[in-house]
Amino acid sequence: MLKAKRILLIIGGGIAAYKALDLIRRLRERGASVTPVMTSAAAEFVTPLSVSALAGERVYTDLFDLTNEAEMGHIQLSRVADLLVVVPGTADLMAKMAQGLANDLASTLLLATDTPVLVAPAMNVRMWEHPATQRNLTVLRGDGVRFVGPNDGTMACGEFGPGRMAEPLEIVAAIEAALLVGPLSGRRVLVTSGPTHEPIDPVRYIANRSSGAQGTEIARALATLGAEVVFVTGPASVPPPEGVEVVRVETARQMRDAVLAALPVDAGVFAAAVADWRMADAVTSKIKKVAGKLPLLQFAENPDILAEVSQMERGRPALVVGFAAETDDVEANATAKRLRKGCDWIVANDVSPATGIMGGAENAVTLISDAGAEVWPRMSKREVAKRLAQRMAEALRAR
Template structure:
C-alpha cells in the first residue's frame, strides 16, 4: 500500500474546514500512514488540539517555542521526519505567508524547513479563492513545486456556492496515494493546452467555438496522477483546476501561443487538446459595433499554428495533437499527423455535437506506422488510457518516460 509506514505531517490552519481534518487523520491512519499534527494558534479556535491528539495518538504542536517538545523532537527534526507535509485546510492567509517565504509560526517554519513534498488543500470563500492576490500566490507556490490539491466547487459554510471548498478527506487520501506511487510519467514535465480561444470582434463580442475543456482537464489530471509535473495552459472554461496542476489562464490564440512558447523548452511532453481558433479578426473594433447594415463583413487573418510550431522545434518534446473531425476521421487525422510531424494524434468525431461538452468520448489514436482505438467511455477514464498510451509510445520511441 502506497501510504503504509509513510510519515505524514498534517498542518491545520484556521478555517472552518478544520473539522474535516479530524476525519482526515483517521483515514490517513487507516491507510497505514503515521500522522503528526501541527496547528496554527488560531486553528485551535476551530478544533481543540486534544481532538487531534486523541485521533493521532501523539501530542499536537502549536508553537515553535514548546520547550517540552523541543526536548524530544525540535522543529527541524519534525521537518526531517515527514515524508510529506499536507496542509488541510490551507487558508488564503496561510498561502499568502508561504508565498512570501514567511516563517512566523511553527507551520510555515516547517514548510520552509522540510525537504519533503508540500501539499496544500485550499479552503476559503469563493471570492477569496478567485481574488487576483490568491491566484498569484497559488501560481507562485506551484511554480516552486508545491502541490495544490483542489479546491473543489460547491456549497460553502457561508451559504454561497463556488470554488473554494476543501477536498473531502477521502479525496485527499487518494491524492496522497498517487503521490507515493511511481506513475509512468514520474518526474516528467508535461505541458498541456485545453479549452477554446476567444478572438475579439469588439469589446463585447468574440469568435469562439464549443469546446468545454473537459477532455483537456481530464488529461491534465491523468498526467498529474501518473507522476508528471503538469502545466495547463487553458482558454476560458468553467472548470476548477485539477489537483496538483499549474494552470495558466489565457483568452486568445495569440495569448495561448505566447504562454506555450514561454514554457515549451522545459517540457518533455506536449499535449495539445485546445480548440485553438484558426483565424482571428484582423482589426477588432474598439467600441461596440452597432446594428445598422444588413450585412456585416469581418476580415479574418490566420493565427499561429501552435502545435506545428512546437513539433518543428529542434528540441521538440514528445508532441501529441488532437483532431476534432466531422467525417473521414482516420484519413484527416493521419494527414494532420504527417503534415505537422507529430509523434501521436488523438482524433474524435464531433459530428452531431458528439465530443463537445459531453461526459463521454471515444478516440482514434494514431502514430507513424500504427494506431489503436480507445472506445467510448467517461473522459476521465479515456484520459487515463491516453496518458498510459503516451508513456508506452515514448518508451517504444526510445524516449524513456520513467523517472529522470
C-alpha cells in the first residue's frame, strides 16, 4: 500500500524520537521513501547520522541552508511528499502549528505545505491535558490535521496516563489510512464503542455485556474506505483497530466530553452501549457488607449523547447513526427511538440472550431510516460493518 509513496518525516524533540528510527525502517520495508527533517531538539535524542543511515537520504535541519535553497527550497520540500508525518508531535510543535509560527525548518515546512499532515503526539500527561494543548488540538483538527494517539502508558518521567506516543506499527497503519484513496477520503467520522463503567465505589461499578466488537469493526471498515476515524471507546474486551485515533474513556460523562471534543465531524456512529444511569453519589470508600442490611443505591440519569449530537443547532454531523439494542418489539422500539433522539439512522438488533449477539461474533440488524426498515440477514459483525460503512459513503456522497 505504501509502495512508491513519499513521506516527509518531521522528528520532534522528545524522548519518543527514538521510535522514529523503527518507523523509518517499517516504512521503507513497505516500499515508501522517507525524507527526514529534524528539529534541533530532536538531535538531542537521536543522531542525524542514524536517521540518515536508516532513511537512505540526507537529513534536513537548517532553514537557512543556502545550497539546499538553491537546489530545492523549503517550499518545494514541503510539497513533493504525499504525506507529512510529525513524530513525535511535541507540545511545542503542536503549538507552533496551531498558531502558524515558522521560526525553524520544521515549523516552516508545516506552514508552507498543501500536503496532508499526520501527527503522533507525545508528551507528559499534564502537558497533554493542559487546556492550551487541548485548544491547539481542537484548532489543528479543525484545520484538517490527522492524529494517531497518544496512548495511555508510563512516561519517561515516571508518570502514567495519556501522552505516550503511538507505537511505530500503529503509526504505519495511520499513514496507510491517510494515504488511502477511497469513497470516504477527506471525511472525518466519529465512532463510539464498547460499554461504559459507572463506579459505585472504588471496587464496584455498573456495566453491561457489550464487548465493543461491532463498534471496532465499524471503525475499521470506515478507515478502510479512507475516512479519518476518531474512535471513542469505553473499557471494551476487544482491542481497538489500527490506523484510527483512539480516545479511551470509562464513564458516560467522559464519553460525552470526548465526543464533543472530537467535533466537528462529517458523520457520527454511536455504537457504544452507554449506561443509562450512574450512581448519584459514588462513594470513595468500599461499601462494607453488613449482615441483615442492604445498601441503598441512589441513581442519576446519564447524559444522552446521541440525542445531544443529533439535536445540535450548530455543528451537527451531516449523518448521525445510532444503535438500538432491544430485547422486545425491536423494530417498533428502534423506530420510536430514532424519532425521539433525532438521528438519521438507527441500527437495531435483538440482544436477547438466546440470540448470542451481545458479545458474540455475529449480528442481525435492521437499518431504520426515513425510507423505512431494511432487514439485513444475520452475518459476521465485520460484514455488518462493511455494509454499513459503504451505505454511509453513499449517503455522504449524496449530501
